[in-house]
Amino acid sequence: MSQSGPILFVSNADRPPFVAALDEARLFPVVDTDWASAARAVEEVQPAAILAAMHGGHEPHMAALARKIAEQSPYLPFVAVDAAGTLPHNALPFSSRGGNPDRLIARLRAALRVRTLHATVLRRLPEVKVALPQGDPARDATVLLIGRGAAYPALSVALGERVGVVGALSIEAAAKHLNTRDLDGVVLAEGFTARVTDAFLTVLAEDTRFRSLPVIVTAHQLTQAYDLPNLELIPGEPAKVAANALPLIRQHAMEAQLSRTLRSIDAGGWLDPRSGLLTAEAFARDFAKAVEQTLARGGGLSVARFAFDPGNSRAQLDAARILSRLMRQMDFGVAQKDGSVIVVFAETDFRTAHMIARRLSAVMRHTSNGKHEMRSDPVVSVDSLSPSDTARSLLARLSADASRAAS
Template sequence: MSQQGPILIVSHRESHALAALADVKTFPMIEAGWPEAADAIARLNPAAVIASDIGGNESALSRLAQQTAKAAPYLPLIALDPGAALPPTALPFTRTSQNPQRLVSRLNAALRVRSLHATLLRRLPNNRASVSMPTGDPLDDATILLLGRGGSYPALSVALGERMGVIGALSIEIAARHLNARELDGIVIGDGFTPRVVDAFLTVLSEDSRFRHLPVVAANGSGLAANYDLPNLEIVADDPPVVAAHACPLIRQQAFEARIIRALKSIDVGGLLDPRTGLLTREAFARDFETAVVDTQTRGSGLSVVRIFFARGEVTERMRLDAARILSRLMRRMDFATLDETGAIVVVFPETDLRNAHGIGRRLASVLKHTMYNAKREQRLDPQVALATLMPGDTASSVISRLHSEAHRAAS
């Protein structure tokens, strides 16, 4: 991977992991002691910072984390064996004495995010569609999968749920369903599974390119191998708050990468996609829908529209965005959709009659019901579906008006 600067090593002595990094001879490395670290970052503009010998330097590590968090493009800070003293933006790397070569993979994964961010920053000034990145903490719209059925599961759920969206899975089969149905920003594995089951699950993740770079944090590493091809795997056998503290920086990085990818896709198509959802912007949807209606009327073919909404319970903005992102993965290539001003998802099915559209809409609603993030776990999610089909003499506005009327009747 091309480097935009050296790797800054902050340490008083060489560790096994740092020696493994030096052996690769891919990265230009510069060493600095803890007192000089902040000045070295300002002078050298490194591509990444790796901090070792953290014991006794916790406050200095916290200041480094604040400094690197303000850098652009993204400047990863990796803390080796940080213990409980881990700043929220510092990536943990534990068990450095076991398979220290993992640090090379961890660093490459972080540098990949930096490279993507640099690409986005380079393209933003030249994009004519005024695509912008959300400015809040990426954890605000991160969603993770929590596996477990043991005693630590409730505490892990609370510790993680205070900072991000959490979807629970009591079995590997349920976890697989979520992984295939939606995008996730990380996986946390609690107790309740045998080492053999966890080993098989990690092996499957490492063999699938869709999941290989996901952050995976295992709260119990007993009996696990150390050579999974998972660059962001961490084994943290500690209390739930410490597990959550180690998981958060890795999940934040993954959520940040997802934001960048959505923004780049939006730029690629001239700003037609909403970088928050991956669906069409409302303006682009209105233009495409009007064109589709005229084309369908001319050819005499079919066209149906589905509106998926939540009439019951409290649905937060994060939940609506989560539903939209799930739906963006499930639609056929010919379909297009948007998140409207009421928070409902409107999907257009070209070449589809009302009966087939009804079946597709119900299946989409069912997937949302069972896979989307729910801020209140005791609240039952019940997506409602309203349908309208193109009739002779219809216009785009008349179809949308009829769709809203159907939605009002479905909700009452």
């Protein structure tokens, strides 16, 4: 992969063999610095990524280096090698076990793809009126937690305080979530044999949809290599697992956020980069046109409204992303300010729309957040276009139906 700068290697000791191999392979030219000079070297070298050895002497300088890296634009990957404690929010964990440089090369390439995507979005933003989403990407992330051991409840809480969590007590249940949701990470906890773990990781590695997904294993040593660049073994207490998994999850959430922003730019700004659905203005335009054409030509048109507690904005966002993933190409939707999500089913009668809405609603019920979990089950209402309808009257009736259903 071509890059705009070298790799900056930060250490107070000599290069380990796996880092020297990067330079020798001429894939990533490496520039060395010590911890005391690291923050200044970021300014002078303008690296494409930072690789830091956490082997002592880094403690007084770690926070300053992390802040300097976080200030850079586009995204500057920061990989922390063999960290023993909790990492800064932007430091990606990497264990050098086995000394295999191929794992490190894969990790760096995956991170550099996010950097390239960020640079592309920044370059294209002036083309249309699209706002780059602000704030921590991790706040919108969703993680699949798979496990059934004693640590599962504590892991669920530790992760849920930081991101949305979808729980699965079996590999079969996990597979369903992988196929229906946009996930930003998988945490495979205890409760499975080494053979089951190996089979699950092999399946993930063979599916290109999941190859860049962060996969955190907490309970097994990995006996072989997998084509999963962001696979990491993080044992320990649930709070440590969650904290050190979060940087990888955050990077994936940022990549997904940037990809949605790029799609919005390609669509002329009519897609909402956060939800993946249409903006309110674009929805109003397309819905009015769809109603007009259906009344003129005949056929069916149905609308579903998924209403959530207005105080649980995360449930609405999760639902919007599920819908943007599972909707048919001819359908379209919008996330509204009142906490609901509306989806228009083109060429669909009431009975079929009701069946589709019920299935979509079932997928939405599994995400939790933290200790104080809010109910995320949507109140669903479905209606169809009648010959006397306008776009406004159909939406008004749909909202009235939802109010009656909620009361």
